[in-house]
Amino acid sequence: MAARVESLASSGIQSIPKEYIRPQEELSSISDVFAEEKKHDGPQVPTIDLLDIQSDDPVVRERCREELKKAAEQWGVMHLVNHGIPDDLIERVKKAGEVFFTLPIEEKEKYANDQGSGKIQGYGSKLANNASGQLEWEDYFFHLVFPEDKRDLSIWPKTPSDYTAATSEYARLLRQLATKIMSSLSLGLGLEEGRLEKETGGLEEILLQMKINYYPKCPQPELALGVEAHTDVSALTFILHNMVPGLQLFYEGKWVTAKCVPNSIIMHIGDTIEILSNGKYKSILHRGLVNKERVRISWAVFCEPPKEKIILKPLPELVTEKEPAKFPPRTFAQHIHHKLFRKGEE
Numbered sequence: 001m002a003a004r005v006e007s008l009a010s011s012g013i014q015s016i017p018k019e020y021i022r023p024q025e026e027l028s029s030i031s032d033v034f035a036e037e038k039k040h041d042g043p044q045v046p047t048i049d050l051l052d053i054q055s056d057d058p059v060v061r062e063r064c065r066e067e068l069k070k071a072a073e074q075w076g077v078m079h080l081v082n083h084g085i086p087d088d089l090i091e092r093v094k095k096a097g098e099v100f101f102t103l104p105i106e107e108k109e110k111y112a113n114d115q116g117s118g119k120i121q122g123y124g125s126k127l128a129n130n131a132s133g134q135l136e137w138e139d140y141f142f143h144l145v146f147p148e149d150k151r152d153l154s155i156w157p158k159t160p161s162d163y164t165a166a167t168s169e170y171a172r173l174l175r176q177l178a179t180k181i182m183s184s185l186s187l188g189l190g191l192e193e194g195r196l197e198k199e200t201g202g203l204e205e206i207l208l209q210m211k212i213n214y215y216p217k218c219p220q221p222e223l224a225l226g227v228e229a230h231t232d233v234s235a236l237t238f239i240l241h242n243m244v245p246g247l248q249l250f251y252e253g254k255w256v257t258a259k260c261v262p263n264s265i266i267m268h269i270g271d272t273i274e275i276l277s278n279g280k281y282k283s284i285l286h287r288g289l290v291n292k293e294r295v296r297i298s299w300a301v302f303c304e305p306p307k308e309k310i311i312l313k314p315l316p317e318l319v320t321e322k323e324p325a326k327f328p329p330r331t332f333a334q335h336i337h338h339k340l341f342r343k344g345e346e
């Protein structure tokens with residue numbers, strides 16, 4: 001069984017095992033996350049107010065959609081405020097995840113995934129996938145949350161008892177939010193409003209996968225990463241966190257630390273929409289720092305196309321002689337495989 005980062009962290013070690021130490025070239029870019037969060041100079045992740053996204057006043061509505069479009073083009077990541085998901089529901093989702101992770105490791109192990117046998121849902125930690133044996137400073141809980149007929153409720157945390165109700169309702173509302181965002185992004189490309197959602201699989205096929213990232217305190221945070229640098233493969237990703245900083249975005253050649261914005265949801269444009277939009281909307285490189293003072297928890301929900309049913313490629317309307325297709329046609333599964341393979345080559 002994989003060693004849990006939580007057990008390493010609570011063992012009292014003062015130096016971390018070598019598998020968690022980042023390569024030399026990367027170490028110089030890692031610094032104290034609390035100091036980073038205090039910096040107010042330089043570019044900052046945009047905040048988008050969604051209050052008016054469905055306003056009856058077309059001028060007001062357009063202003064809101066234009067802001068969203070600009071953020072998707074320039075950053076591919078943003079803090080969403082007035083997103084329409086009730087704050088008390090979000091508090092319940094966060095409380096439920098926090099309580100689950102407070103359980104003793106032996107209790108959580110009852111939910112362990114088994115990547116070897118293809119059981120990817122459940123409690124887990126990263127397994128080394130190449131010769132370097134590189135690992136990340138986190139444990140997680142991963143499971144499908146929407147659509148309801150594809151969920152396996154038997155593997156969801158039973159403690160606390162509100163976990164299933166809170167998470168189900170959150171997933172249902174996020175799915176509606178995803179529709180609004182994709183509509184607006186479609187119009188921003190000069191397409192019909194239902195287009196991006198349809199090309200991603202529509203109501204039937206788009207999957208929402210929840211990953212609760214649990215980052216224990218780390219005795220040598222300047223040597224490790226909670227999540228290594230990556231872009232999300234999803235269409236959209238929605239992230240909550242426990243107000244401990246950690247997320248960094250690679251923008252204009254520098255790592256920018258995301259501020260903690262109250263009552264916001266962080267949203268990423270993932271590779272799927274980057275590909276469909278022929279690169280007009282960006283899937284930004286990001287990573288997670290850890291620290292020695294506070295446990296960090298984040299709740300990422302990935303909105304994904306089906307693995308095999310759809311071939312992702314730039315929409316024909318967006319491909320011209322002047323702007324040829326930037327991405328070859330691939331299924332979602334092929335896209336993921338291609339990324340993994342390229343990484344092995346690095």
Ligand SMILES: O=C(O)CCC(=O)C(=O)O
Pocket residue numbers: 211213227232239241246247286287288297298300
């Ligand atoms: O913890 C975070 O803020 C980001 C996690 C992340 O990037 C991911 O789960 O894909």
Ligand SMILES: [Fe+2]
Pocket residue numbers: 230231232286
């Ligand atoms: Fe991510």
